[in-house]
Amino acid sequence: MPPEHFHGVVVPVLTPFRRNLEPDKQRFAALCRWLTGEGVNGLAVFGTTSEANSMSVGERMALLEHLADTGIGPELLMPGTGACAVPDAVDLTSHAVKIGCGGVLMLPPFYYKNQSDEGFFAYFCEVIERVGDPRLKVYLYHFPQMSAAPISPALVARLRRRYPDAVVGLKDSSGDWEATKRLRAEFPEMAIFPSSETRLDEGLRLGMAGCISATANIQPRAIRKFIDSHGTPDAAALNQHISTVRTILERHPLVPALKALLARDTGDQDWAITRPPITQLPADAAARLLDELDASDCYEPVGLPNL
């Protein structure tokens, strides 16, 4: 994996909304600043965890510009720019490249089901060619349970052959660990990211790049510490610690659970706000989640200051 690629702990940053459901730029930038201060290696804004597909193209561009304006280094940013419509994906990707983002995370077009590799190849080619910028670094986003539009290894291989300098990485959110390991073996020059810190230990040993994990929103420093300790005697305890927190969170719908946690830890209830179709965690489920985390002795409350 070339050194300029993303690596380590990359966060699909939660998007805060106001009570009128508008994106909240100030709190978004505050969360990104806090995460970088906690030592994360990248910010995969506008991922699934970010409710990105519940936002318009214009809203996503405005949030990204605000981050750049407030001094977040654009090389740290890996915005999600995949979309059902080629022109949307081109606009989002071009915008990200112009801002200087270190990479983009691209879903395939996900409305039409059972489409061929040929159709997906044509989509990625259109976007890459139309953006037409040698700075573009694409991380493919494979999340079949959510997108219902899987990216096959054959498609990855074909894209790598055509665009070896642009198609540099892949996030595998399938949860199929054997498949992730096969991708790592088949594409040794790509940065392969599993979607959970529970796979970091084995993943790092196999030469994977790190993880792009939803739960990095609430334990960024702990994950970073585990990565830094990898191969040392401290690693096992740190691994157990971050895996316990992750496992508890996975018993709940991740986005509202993470937002409920931020609301509790910051004392700012507006952090719990989601956009439809995602709904907030019911109070009883939120209470259960908080009890489980507190009882685990593995969770350190988020230190993000209340704005």
Added chain:
Amino acid sequence: MPPEHFHGVVVPVLTPFRRNLEPDKQRFAALCRWLTGEGVNGLAVFGTTSEANSMSVGERMALLEHLADTGIGPELLMPGTGACAVPDAVDLTSHAVKIGCGGVLMLPPFYYKNQSDEGFFAYFCEVIERVGDPRLKVYLYHFPQMSAAPISPALVARLRRRYPDAVVGLKDSSGDWEATKRLRAEFPEMAIFPSSETRLDEGLRLGMAGCISATANIQPRAIRKFIDSHGTPDAAALNQHISTVRTILERHPLVPALKALLARDTGDQDWAITRPPITQLPADAAARLLDELDASDCYEPVGLPNL
């Protein structure tokens, strides 16, 4: 079903693209004009068959304005305005209402899977409230195989209770005929549309509104003749005729098959162009389709003039 609702044969109009993949306004308007001349009762532009989710919000608005400018009666139009993002759905829906469209066809937000009725209810409420126009007439679009986001009867009931004047119809593309009949029985005041002309005969007897069928793009007059003949001795032969054509088309991926047919019938090969991820019908499959249709003696070539 109140008389002002859509009824009869409603066409999810194919969208023509140029070789550079831009939507082709002129050919789009020409197809819409030809369809109305053939006697269709409505134009459900920007449906699944229209590759609408492969187009940006701006492209869809520009096409709709072009139709209105070229004299297509807006009361005939039922554009698809559902989107993953509430602001996109609001913009598309407001725009359609301002133009005077007779209704809109709304998908639920389809990226996040396994969402609750509560989340979908919140989405439809946000859109209806933000549009805030008493002229708005929503036709719910249930297409679980494609959207992977089913609209449950309980959700329909809840929306009807909250917005009895706005939520007036439903297109059921599930292909589950027993479920469609249950919807008709449960919501007698709604305009219920199956997605295939093969269901028209029984559907009309049960008081359904008509059909919104992809294959109405290529046999609009024949479907209209069948509806007009319903209950007369001519109906059986006409029904067999349109059902045969539909059944042949269903053996192929519908969008590229319909476009291949338009390309052949008009002599304008550019009609075959699709946007990624949908790919054109391979030449051998297109030849097989044309042979099957010609051999059926039921297919009358599309008389749309070549521009």
